[in-house]
Amino acid sequence: MRPDEPSIRYAWSGTDDVAWSAVGEGPPVLIGGWWMSHLERDAEYAPFGDFVARIAQHRRVIRMDPPGSGLSRTRETPSDLAPHVAAMLAVLDAAGVSEATLLAGSSGCPVAIAFAAKHPERVRRLVLCGAYLAGGLIAPDADRQALIDLVRRSWGVSSRVMSDIFYPDATPAQREAYVRHQRSTATAEAAAAALEAVYSFDARPYASQVSAPAVVLHRRGDRAIRLALGAAVADALPDARLVVLDGADHHPWHGDTDSLLNAALRFDGVPDAALARGADEPAPHRQPLPITVRELEVLLLVARGMTDAQIAAELFLSAHTVHRHVANARAKLGARSRAAAAAWAVAHGG
CATH class of the missing domain: 3.40.50.1820 (Alpha/Beta hydrolase fold, catalytic domain)
Known part of the structure; x- marks a missing residue:
């Protein structure tokens, strides 16, 4: 590991x-x-x-x-x-x-x-x-049983059949990787029994x-x-x-x-702004935000009038961590108050 x-x-x-x-x-x-x-x-x-x-x-x-x-x-x-x-x-x-x-x-x-x-x-x-x-x-019953039997008899063939069903838009290399992945997770008998169960x-x-x-x-x-x-x-x-x-x-x-x-x-x-920041590339036509995704998420909840304790419960964090996120965001933004930082978050990320 x-x-x-x-x-x-x-x-x-x-x-x-x-x-x-x-x-x-x-x-x-x-x-x-x-x-x-x-x-x-x-x-x-x-x-x-x-x-x-x-x-x-x-x-x-x-x-x-x-x-x-x-x-x-x-x-x-x-x-x-x-x-x-x-x-x-x-x-x-x-x-x-x-x-x-x-x-x-x-x-x-x-x-x-x-x-x-x-x-x-x-x-x-x-x-x-x-x-x-x-x-x-x-x-239909007959089709389901036929696929179960195929998995049990030939895991090699059936894993390719399943990859064609599950992953039709894949390239040949992607499909081959998925075939290998399927076969690494279970034996033919275990795979057939699992398919029968589901x-x-x-x-x-x-x-x-x-x-x-x-x-x-x-x-x-x-x-x-x-x-x-x-x-x-x-x-x-x-x-x-x-x-x-x-x-x-x-x-x-x-x-x-x-x-x-x-x-x-x-x-x-x-929030949408957090999703944009969470992607591999920044959202188009937007400048990178000066605060982290988590800090933005906290400030947007501050803007809704929530206390640190309420935000902590909402995001499954400690109240101390919420307070630290707010303080860090204020420092990065140069905001004089918690309300000013929250207003910035709404304007730029809400």
């Missing part, structure tokens, strides 16, 4: 040892896993690593391998949602998090929906990418019970999970909106990640 990599920890769910890790600071975002997630292998896969790093510029990112996947693979992936919900609860408890935004992709979405229904007090918001409610809706997930009984606000992000040309399935998720949740994005890549860390991440982080409360 490199020195800059987060350490892997374990939480006991009552039936499983669940691997998890965390990076970044701020309001927590829990990424709950999908078909064959793997904390170590995923971190080494550049598209995913970059995706998490972008979120960690603004949030504390908690990742986990659900039961049956990656470093939590003590048994086959459970086909019932209950063990997955219990695993998420155990990770939040172990991380000391009372409330988090859930960011889920693909088969992680039914789990996140079930968790939000069962533990509404623990969910701040839901961000669902490439979502579906029930695995039985993805394809096809069994059914969150339809839970959707109407979700009280948290949700955004459903879905790419128009997604071949793995059709847009109609994502629209059905948005319709089923009481407080949700559908955002249709261009592109065909299924996983949110492939393709146009900027548009997807901006939509997700904006929904979770990250």
Whole structure:
């Protein structure tokens, strides 16, 4: 493990040892896993690593391998949602998090929906990418069974088939990298068992019970999970909106990640100016800001009339850290007062 990599920890769910890790600071975002997630292998896969790093510029990112996947693979992936919900609860408890935004992709979405229904007090918001409610809706029974059998018989061939489905806009080099990544995360038998399980997930009984606000992000040309399935998720949740994005890549860390991440982080409360500063390049036609993204975020909350204690609770920081951010920003801006610094933030970044 490199020195800059987060350490892997374990939480006991009552039936499983669940691997998890965390990076970044701020309001927590829990990424709950999908078909064959793997904390170590995923971190080494550049598209995913970059995706998490972008979120960690603004949030504390908690990742986990659900039961049956990656470093939590003590048994086959459970086909019932209950063990997955219990695993998420155990990770939040172990991380000391009372409330988090859930960011889920693909088969992680039914789990996140079930968790939000069962533990509404623990969910701040839901961000669902490439979502579906029930695995039985993805394809006819015969087609689903044929793909499971192919994965079990020939992981080499099926991993290429899956890369074509998940990542159709990739270059040959990108597709080959994804094939290698898939095969590094699980054996053929484990992959087939996991696929069989996620096809069994059914969150339809839970959707109407979700009280948290949700955004459903879905790419128009997604071949793995059709847009109609994502629209059905948005319709089923009481407080949700559908955002249709261009592109065909299924996983949110492939393709146009900027548009997807901006939509997700904006929904979770990250200011537009902070998103621009968080990108690799400065926003066009704007001069670089003289203060950091975090300092700007704090000042914008000051402008809303919030105290240091209230800002600390909002951003999951200490009141001392908030005070330091305000003081540092004032010094950089040459602002004579807290109010003057806040007014500058509204004028230049709000």
